[in-house]
Amino acid sequence: MQHEEFRVKAKEMVDYIADYLENVRERRVYPNVQPGYLHKLLPQEAPEGPEQWDHIMKDVEENILPGLVHWQSPHMHAYFPALTSYPSIMGDMLASGLNVLCFTWASSPAGTELETIAMNWLGKMLGLPECFLNEKNDSPGGGVIQTTASEATLVSLLAARTRSLMELSKLNPEVQSAELLGHLICYCSDQAHSSVEKAGLIGLVRMRYIETDEEQSMRGDKLEEAIAADKKKGLVPFWVCATLGSTGSVAFDNLKEIGDVCEKHGAWLHVDAAYAGSAFACPEFRHWMEGIEKADSFAFNPSKWLMVNFDCTALWVKDSTALHRTFNVNPIYLRHENSGKAIDYMDGDKKIKKNPLRKININITGTDLTITNDDEFSDEENATANEEINEHSDSSDDLYGDDGNLPGYNKISPGCQEKPQLEDPTKKEFLHWQIPLSRRFRALKLWFVLRSYGISGIQKHIREGVRLAQKFEALVLADPRFEIPQTRNLGLVVFRLKGDNTLTECLLKRLNARGNVHAVPACFKGIYVIRFTVTSPRTTNQDILDDWNEVKTVSSEILLDIFG
Numbered sequence: 001m002q003h004e005e006f007r008v009k010a011k012e013m014v015d016y017i018a019d020y021l022e023n024v025r026e027r028r029v030y031p032n033v034q035p036g037y038l039h040k041l042l043p044q045e046a047p048e049g050p051e052q053w054d055h056i057m058k059d060v061e062e063n064i065l066p067g068l069v070h071w072q073s074p075h076m077h078a079y080f081p082a083l084t085s086y087p088s089i090m091g092d093m094l095a096s097g098l099n100v101l102c103f104t105w106a107s108s109p110a111g112t113e114l115e116t117i118a119m120n121w122l123g124k125m126l127g128l129p130e131c132f133l134n135e136k137n138d139s140p141g142g143g144v145i146q147t148t149a150s151e152a153t154l155v156s157l158l159a160a161r162t163r164s165l166m167e168l169s170k171l172n173p174e175v176q177s178a179e180l181l182g183h184l185i186c187y188c189s190d191q192a193h194s195s196v197e198k199a200g201l202i203g204l205v206r207m208r209y210i211e212t213d214e215e216q217s218m219r220g221d222k223l224e225e226a227i228a229a230d231k232k233k234g235l236v237p238f239w240v241c242a243t244l245g246s247t248g249s250v251a252f253d254n255l256k257e258i259g260d261v262c263e264k265h266g267a268w269l270h271v272d273a274a275y276a277g278s279a280f281a282c283p284e285f286r287h288w289m290e291g292i293e294k295a296d297s298f299a300f301n302p303s304k305w306l307m308v309n310f311d312c313t314a315l316w317v318k319d320s321t322a323l324h325r326t327f328n329v330n331p332i333y334l335r336h337e338n339s340g341k342a343i344d345y346m347d348g349d350k351k352i353k354k355n356p357l358r359k360i361n362i363n364i365t366g367t368d369l370t371i372t373n374d375d376e377f378s379d380e381e382n383a384t385a386n387e388e389i390n391e392h393s394d395s396s397d398d399l400y401g402d403d404g405n406l407p408g409y410n411k412i413s414p415g416c417q418e419k420p421q422l423e424d425p426t427k428k429e430f431l432h433w434q435i436p437l438s439r440r441f442r443a444l445k446l447w448f449v450l451r452s453y454g455i456s457g458i459q460k461h462i463r464e465g466v467r468l469a470q471k472f473e474a475l476v477l478a479d480p481r482f483e484i485p486q487t488r489n490l491g492l493v494v495f496r497l498k499g500d501n502t503l504t505e506c507l508l509k510r511l512n513a514r515g516n517v518h519a520v521p522a523c524f525k526g527i528y529v530i531r532f533t534v535t536s537p538r539t540t541n542q543d544i545l546d547d548w549n550e551v552k553t554v555s556s557e558i559l560l561d562i563f564g
């Protein structure tokens with residue numbers, strides 16, 4: 001495809017997208033296809049020669065679209081919303097067209113700086129404490145866009161794991177890291193998303209699930225009990241994940257209580273607010289965030305409710321040094337003359353404040369490890385600790401000029417890594433913030449959305465979603481055949497037919513088979529429910545009424561079939 005054809009076909013594509021979104025309400029939201037349907041429709045091999053664009057688009061309309069779940073439909077109530085908006089689509093279009101990679105500042109200065117600015121705007125819009133923002137040159141806090149909440153959780157867990165291992169190995173230089181790792185334990189609620197469990201699996205650490213209260217909330221006393229018992233067994237609590245807005249029922253862990261427990265035991269507190277984070281744009285919902293100042297990291301998905309299309313997860317940390325300690329590598333080909341003077345999101349920050357390691361006094365006898373005291377190292381001890389860390393890194397200080405840059409820059413062949421992996425995090429070179437190196441220009445779509453809607457537009461959108469969920473809740477409560485076993489929070493209503501679980505299971509199965517509305521289930525202590533999230537920004541009162549009528553019609557059929 002050449003420039004001229006692109007101009008024509010891309011404009012047609014814009015019309016195609018606009019028509020799709022304008023009319024998506026009319027489409028069957030859940031596809032009527034069986035596994036393997038597409039294999040029967042498309043050839044087994046790629047074409048030998050180029051095909052006409054119009055032939056390709058014909059296949060999209062005839063074969064691909066009918067096999068999609070239409071996530072932007074107002075009748076989509078499954079999972080959590082994954083909203084898009086025209087400003088966001090245009091941000092992604094532009095980012096795709098430019099296709100710049102923003103790993104170092106030098107690889108795309110505006111890409112990097114716009115991300116910092118947009119993340120600060122976003123953090124302020126949610127009312128995050130200043131320590132998470134990236135505004136002051138000597139502050140170690142800051143935000144970075146990740147692909148998903150799962151990745152943000154993993155990054156946080158790995159950073160906390162490194163912090164703890166460094167503290168433990170400082171005090172037990174003779175003990176192997178692998179052995180110390182076996183003593184680490186982390187915590188989350190029994191309602192935490194499966195991605196938290198996955199982070200523990202990848203991080204090779206034990207995870208304890210804390211039983212939640214009747215509101216599905218993890219409380220401080222239960223966490224304290226578990227931590228105290230684990231410490232007696234010689235385990236080291238190093239990371240706690242609190243969920244604000246659980247996947248099953250949008251329940252909120254008690255952040256204030258959990259923060260106190262984490263502070264007492266020196267555990268890193270991560271907050272997973274994947275869905276509910278967007279609601280904190282509205283001050284009336286921020287009471288759930290009380291205690292956020294005690295968190296070490298906070299993540300939410302603008303790609304869920306904030307109308308920034310997938311992928312976009314906002315992660316803030318109070319101390320980016322912990323990320324740099326975890327992810328730092330420093331090959332010569334990524335260095336640039338402004339290294340250390342600007343953020344490199346794969347890497348380096350402005351001046352990084354050296355954050356103290358905390359002291360954990362432990363005795364290891366055989367495999368027993370006991371913690372006798374949690375304290376901070378003195379400045380002197382910290383300096384020694386950091387020096388020792390540098391010893392691992394071959395301390396090639398002579399490679400660096402006074403400004404921290406590499407005088408020998410051009411003389412070393414690309415790919416030659418003369419600095420090993422474990423570096424002094426306070427060296428203003430490459431201070432990584434994430435797992436991948438390359439990164440899309442995601443800040444563009446976020447910035448477009450923030451500017452196009454403004455804070456007031458975003459608040460209006462969130463409040464409208466909550467209002468429509470309240471409307472649906474009222475309709476359910478007015479029908480004596482139904483019940484709502486969990487409190488509705490924000491835009492999610494969980495409901496069921498009174499009686500045996502099989503009634504509700506049957507209802508959901510038939511609803512999805514008819515394809516006019518789409519929802520997924522959850523289960524709370526043996527109680528089966530249907531989750532109904534309000535999704536599209538275009539959802540109207542009438543859509544909610546239509547969907548409720550569909551639920552009522554199918555329910556009447558089922559009750560008639562079963563009870564006559």
Ligand code: PLP
Nearest residue numbers: 148149150193195246247272274
């Ligand atoms: N955390 C919570 C509370 C979620 O509800 C979800 C997904 O819905 C996730 C994490 C995972 O999100 P992602 O798909 O961005 O990894």
